[in-house]
Amino acid sequence: MSTDLSASFDEQRFMRKPNVSEATNEFIGLAIQCEHSEQPSFAGQTYIGAAKCEALAGNHLGEAEQYLAAARQFIKAEAKLLALKFYSPDRENLEAAIGCYLQALSKYPDKSPIRTSVLMELANNLVSLNHKLEAVTYYEEALETVNDSTMKLLYMRNLLNLLIDCGKYDNALQLANKIFDSNNHIPDGILTEIQVSRILLTLLVKPDEGTKIESLKQLFNDLMNDTESEAIPFNIDLKLKLQSIIICSTIGDLQSLIGVAPDTKSYLTSQQADLLHALYSEQKDYNFVHS
Known part of the structure; x- marks a missing residue:
């Protein structure tokens, strides 16, 4: 009898659904x-x-x-x-990580703030692993989920710097213009940073005068004419150096550009310093070709 009960119990354990x-x-x-x-x-x-x-x-x-x-x-x-210093050509771990992040994202509602943090985590990890261009896509996707104006401004600023790091100067200029034109209350420190980036990016991209947006034309006009404006909260020294950079770049004066660069870098972010170096390199290459 007991044997039958024991067998029955074992059978039930075997047949029952696994405990998930x-x-x-x-x-x-x-x-x-x-x-x-x-x-x-x-x-x-x-x-x-x-x-x-x-x-x-x-x-x-x-x-x-x-x-x-x-x-x-x-x-x-x-x-x-x-x-x-090991590199996997098929990127097994990286592809697995991206796949898992995307699987996790699919489980959260579209407007969930958790989606923003997951997308930013994925983007930041890609940046840390030096896959910056891939990170851009996820930064952009994260931006679409942000409603808070302060957070949106900070994320747009991060994306701007990432685009500069990737050498996507046209896209960076478009975003910098968008940041300025779509925000009425940008703190002076961030506003200065955005405006300096717009100036350096414009000198590199060289957009046609007809395609420049009005606020970009106004920025250069106010700066070069020493017009007081809330849109350019630069101190006198930075204003003079930016004016010199614009003039040197416009007339192709490489030596003067080299001269003004070291003193200007103390005012610049690392990305802006890279833009200034790119401007110098472009001018050097131009002079070499036409010498």
């Missing part, structure tokens, strides 16, 4: 062990297992959390390879 919660916890426990033993790629794979268990249980937010945990481990694995 137990399986999830086992996957997570194994992932943590992999993390502690410095095996981030294996940890990532195991977190994916946990995510699939959460999906089976219908726990979409839990699924998203596990995909995010997996993504972070794959990013860690990619960073580890990069630090060791």
Whole structure:
């Protein structure tokens, strides 16, 4: 009798549905062990297992959390390879990380602020791994989800600097113009930064006079005519140096441009210093070709 009951009990255990919660916890426990033993790629794979268990249980937010945990481990694995100077042509870890981030994103509502933070995390990780051009897409997507005006301004400023880093000067100028034209209350420090970038980008891009937007024409007009304007909160020294850069660039005076550059750099961000160097290099190449 007891044997029959024991057999029946074992049969019930065998036939019952697996406990998804137990399986999830086992996957997570194994992932943590992999993390502690410095095996981030294996940890990532195991977190994916946990995510699939959460999906089976219908726990979409839990699924998203596990995909995010997996993504972070794959990013860690990619960073580890990069630090060791190993490069994977098929980008296994990086592609796995991006895939997990996108899986997590698909579980959140379109207007969820969590989407913004996930997109920015993905973009920032791509920047740290020197995939800046790829990061641009996710920065732009993140911007579309931001409603707060202060946060939007800061994200647009970050994207502007990223575009400059990528050498996308035309796109950077368009965005800088958009930042200025779409914000009525930009703090003076950020306004100065945006306006200096617009000046340097314009000198590099050289847009046709007919295609320049009105505020860009006004910026150059006010600056070169020493017109007092809230749109150019520059101190006297910076204003004089910018005027010199514009004149040197316009007339092709390379030596004067070289002379003014060192003293100007103390006012510039690293991206603006790169723009000034690009301006100098372009002028040098032009002079060489026409010498």
